[in-house]
Amino acid sequence: MTVIIDAQALQKNFRVAKRRPGIFGGLRSIVDPEVRIVSAVQDLSLQVQRGEMVGLVGPNGAGKSTTIKMLTGILTPSGGEIRVAGLTPIHQRRELSKRIGVVFGQRTQLWWDLPLLDSLQLLRHLYRVPEARHRENLKQLRVMLDLDEFIDTPVRQLSLGQRMRGDLAAALLHEPELLYLDEPTIGLDVVAKARIREFLLALNTQRSTTVLITTHDMDDIETLCPRILIIDHGRKLYDGAVKDIRTRFGGERTLIAVLDGSELARLAMLPSAEDGLATLPDLPAGVRLLKLDGPQIELGFGREALPAHELVAWLGARYTLRDVTFREPDIEDIIRRIYEKDLLLGDIGMPV
Numbered sequence: 415m416t417v418i419i420d421a422q423a424l425q426k427n428f429r430v431a432k433r434r435p436g437i438f439g440g441l442r443s444i445v446d447p448e449v450r451i452v453s454a455v456q457d458l459s460l461q462v463q464r465g466e467m468v469g470l471v472g473p474n475g476a477g478k479s480t481t482i483k484m485l486t487g488i489l490t491p492s493g494g495e496i497r498v499a500g501l502t503p504i505h506q507r508r509e510l511s512k513r514i515g516v517v518f519g520q521r522t523q524l525w526w527d528l529p530l531l532d533s534l535q536l537l538r539h540l541y542r543v544p545e546a547r548h549r550e551n552l553k554q555l556r557v558m559l560d561l562d563e564f565i566d567t568p569v570r571q572l573s574l575g576q577r578m579r580g581d582l583a584a585a586l587l588h589e590p591e592l593l594y595l596d597e598p599t600i601g602l603d604v605v606a607k608a609r610i611r612e613f614l615l616a617l618n619t620q621r622s623t624t625v626l627i628t629t630h631d632m633d634d635i636e637t638l639c640p641r642i643l644i645i646d647h648g649r650k651l652y653d654g655a656v657k658d659i660r661t662r663f664g665g666e667r668t669l670i671a672v673l674d675g676s677e678l679a680r681l682a683m684l685p686s687a688e689d690g691l692a693t694l695p696d697l698p699a700g701v702r703l704l705k706l707d708g709p710q711i712e713l714g715f716g717r718e719a720l721p722a723h724e725l726v727a728w729l730g731a732r733y734t735l736r737d738v739t740f741r742e743p744d745i746e747d748i749i750r751r752i753y754e755k756d757l758l759l760g761d762i763g764m765p766v
């Protein structure tokens with residue numbers, strides 16, 4: 415494997431002029447501006463191998479877009495080193511643009527008033543793609559993204575999902591090795607999201623395109639990215655496998671058991687706690703009753719409490735079971751807990 419993105423100790427500070435309140439304050443701010451420094455990215459190092467799909471996540475204002483903009487050469491870093499596909503983005507931006515594709519979910523690089531096909535043709539000249547190669551790529555992308563039903567429609571009349579498919583085609587016509595996606599599924603319905611995800615997986619498999627994706631949608635991450643990078647306040651909090659995050663911060667799993675109808679009378683006799691909620695006597699340590707609803711019992715238990723089969727055996731020894739299922743903690747919940755409780759700050763040497 416070879417490294418395609420290599421960023422070391424990246425830093426980006428913005429100078430923001432503070433505005434004083436009132437008319438006189440406003441005038442004073444013009445002649446004597448008071449400046450505040452925003453550290454959008456601090457000491458961020460990142461290496462991505464060719465062919466990887468990596469998710470960049472973090473709360474609003476974490477520094478994700480700023481990072482992507484430095485990696486594409488749109489913004490000059492305040493410190494640190496970057497090599498992307500062997501190039502220095504800020505100094506070799508034009509060369510780099512031929513090797514990378516960028517899609518910002520909230521913006522389009524297509525021409526509003528032109529039919530999609532015309533936009534896609536125009537891009538050939540911008541990227542200077544040889545005609546035969548462009549023709550072949552467009553043919554493939556029309557099929558992969560199913561563009562034909564709206565390829566003659568002006569971009570302004572496309573639905574959000576159709577426009578996103580058009581934007582993906584536009585970003586890929588010059589066959590970039592690396593694709594940056596900033597919120598590619600934002601605002602899309604479930605079907606459109608699934609379609610975009612399927613396409614990205616196919617692209618990664620068929621063309622080995624490296625994908626770096628920022629998203630607030632954890633389903634994007636779960637479907638597409640084996641590796642995740644969590645940043646907050648411009649700092650890297652976590653860089654590793656998504657599955658390890660579950661094991662490490664997974665919180666509780668849930669066992670959902672449906673008891674035989676003959677148990678309803680016994681369940682009705684269960685004692686209530688002071689708060690009026692039902693209790694289940696003698697629950698093993700680390701297990702709690704989450705819900706009791708007719709014949710359905712939900713028990714929450716940590717991974718370290720006991721293995722799932724032992725909890726089923728414990729319940730089966732006391733009640734007649736009709737059905738048992740498990741619910742894993744949602745990756746979205748896990749990541750929210752990580753932000754809210756600063757669970758990872760200790761890892762980067764900051765007091766928790």
Ligand SMILES: Nc1ncnc2c1ncn2[C@@H]1O[C@H](COP(=O)(O)OP(=O)(O)OP(=O)(O)O)[C@@H](O)[C@H]1O
Nearest residue numbers: 428430452454472473474475476477478479480481
């Ligand atoms: N051009 C700018 N001038 C001043 N401050 C900026 C500028 N661009 C970004 N910032 C600040 O830098 C920080 C990081 O912003 P950034 O847009 O990178 O966050 P983000 O993680 O992409 O957020 P979101 O999920 O909301 O898009 C924020 O505090 C933001 O206000």
